[in-house]
Amino acid sequence: MDFEFSEQQRMVRDMVRAFAAERLRPGAGARDASGEFPADIFRELGELGLLGMMTPEAYGGAGTETLAYLLAIEEIARADASVAVGVSVTNSVCQWPIAHFGSEELKGRVLPPLARGEVLGGIMLTEPGAGSDLASLRTTYRRDGDRFLLSGSKVWITNAGIGAFFVVLATRDTALGAKGISAFVLDARQPGVLVQPREKKMGLRSSVTAAVMLEDAVVPAANLLGSEGEGMKVALATLDHSRLGIAAQAIGVAQAALDEALTYAKQREQFGRPIIEHEAVGFRLADMDAELEAARWLTYRAAWLSQHPGRLSRTSAQAKLVASETVNRIVAAAVQVHGGYGYSREFAVERLYRDARVTTIYEGTSEVQRMVIARALRTMATTATD
Ligand SMILES: Cc1cc2nc3c(=O)[nH]c(=O)nc-3n(C[C@H](O)[C@H](O)[C@H](O)COP(=O)(O)OP(=O)(O)OC[C@H]3O[C@@H](n4cnc5c(N)ncnc54)[C@H](O)[C@@H]3O)c2cc1C
Structure with missing residues (x-):
């Protein structure tokens, strides 16, 4: 090791x-x-x-x-x-x-x-009626010669209106369930892709998020990912890997919150000494430090496991679950350490508090991560490390 x-x-x-x-x-x-x-x-x-x-x-x-x-x-x-x-x-x-x-x-x-960064990309999975339950999506596709035509509505799409290429999930027939779903690469710079006004979000405010309507959006047949009917497989493999990025995002925000809280606690004096010297504040910072380190190394280990196919699902869900729940505790603690000033836009912790919130929601909610972990546990005799 x-x-x-x-x-x-x-x-x-x-x-x-x-x-x-x-x-x-x-x-x-x-x-x-x-x-x-x-x-x-x-x-x-x-x-x-x-x-x-x-x-x-x-x-x-x-x-x-x-x-x-x-x-x-x-x-x-x-x-x-x-x-x-x-x-x-x-x-x-x-x-x-x-x-x-x-x-x-x-x-x-x-x-x-x-x-090369000449254009940006994104993914269109979520729909008004299909979030955690992705297999219930209703965006459809039909074949038209050497191309597919996609119709439906997608919501909460990051980089909508900014990105060029998007991975899109659509179904041939909703009656087929997960087996009817395929994954495509859509060039969003075409008339059949209608980007709606930006969402007004709690945090991540300079990131663009919007709903997108697809009206016979054209996708060349060559833009299919995997084979027809493999859309869920593509999406789940992608999310197993990508949710590590959300764990890393959570760790970065948590580090910033701890940095801010530490600096403030050393400067701010009450009862005649820096507040870090009051045990309750010092212990709060100690918990933040220890929890952050635990989330960080779980995530790094999951990154190592990602080089070993087939072993990632449970560990990446653990990392995303732990890191996103941890950052939410840490930003709340950082606001508390700042007292009233933590509630002011003058201090960075106020933004960090809002930016952290979404990490337990997107790329699979914490409940979905627990479902992934529980599913893995059902097939395991022991969780002891081999
Ligand atoms: C800022 C932001 C950016 C996003 N970017 C994208 C993007 O680029 N592309 C994209 O496709 N999507 C994107 N999303 C969507 C995001 O992935 C979804 O919001 C998320 O998957 C949850 O889906 P939902 O909002 O429909 O919630 P729901 O699925 O409706 O869930 C509501 C609540 O019910 C719980 N729940 C649902 N089912 C169960 C169950 N079986 N057991 C226990 N609890 C359950 C959930 O955990 C949650 O707490 C983004 C969202 C946000 C907020």
Whole structure:
């Protein structure tokens, strides 16, 4: 067992940490207030190779393994979680399934512009009546010669109206259940894709989220991922892997909250001494520190397991569950350490509190993670580490 980062992992972390400190952290509060999507920052992230991290070099990506990617997401989220979600979506729920389930021709066509950051990507799974229960989706597809036509409505789509390529799930016939569902790569820059007004969100305010109507949206037959009927398989494999990015995002926000709380507790004096010297405050910070470290190393281990096919599902669900529930406890504690000032927009913890909230909801709620873990447990005689 070796807990040292590799040369590449350390290099990526240090590079992103420096970029985040200089380019992301200073404007994070202003972007949260204005809600403006930072296109210039995404251009720079593309130039740094951070928008196609796990995509193989043959298709224009950086070809890094999962942990280096997670370290980048963590550092970005520590500075600005809104930027982190955009980066994670284009990398992990768009390019990752294309790289793993697309034909050579499709990969050669769509991955290079995505990986170079010339265009952004995303995923369209959720519908008004299908969130956690994805297999009940109602967006349909029909074959029309050498193309498919997709119709239906998708909601909560990150990068809608900004991204070019989206992985979309649709069914041939709702009566077929999960077996009728296929996954496609949709070019959203066409008349049949109607992006609705942006959602007004609690947090992640400079990340763009919107509903999308599909009206006979055209998808070339060559843009199918896997075979027809394999859509759920593609989606579940993608989410098993991508939810590690949400765990990393949670860890980054939690680190920022702990940093803020620590600085404040050393400066703020009450009853004649810095509040960190009051045991209740010191112990609160100690719990935050210990819980963050536990979530972090569970996530890093899951990243290591992701290189071993077939073993990831339970561990990635554990990491996402623990990291997202942990960050919510940590941001609440950080606000408490700040007293009344934690309730003010003048202090970063107020934004961190709002940005953390969604991590127990998207890419599978905490309840869904527990379902994934419980399903794995049903087939296991023991959970003792082998
Ligand atoms: C900011 C943001 C960005 C998003 N980006 C995207 C995106 O890019 N693409 C995309 O496709 N989706 C996206 N989503 C959607 C997100 O993945 C869904 O909101 C999430 O999967 C939950 O679905 P739902 O909102 O329909 O909730 P529901 O599924 O309706 O769940 C409501 C509640 O019921 C619980 N519940 C449901 N079923 C069960 C059960 N069997 N047992 C116990 N509890 C249960 C849930 O855990 C939850 O607490 C985004 C959401 C947000 C908020």
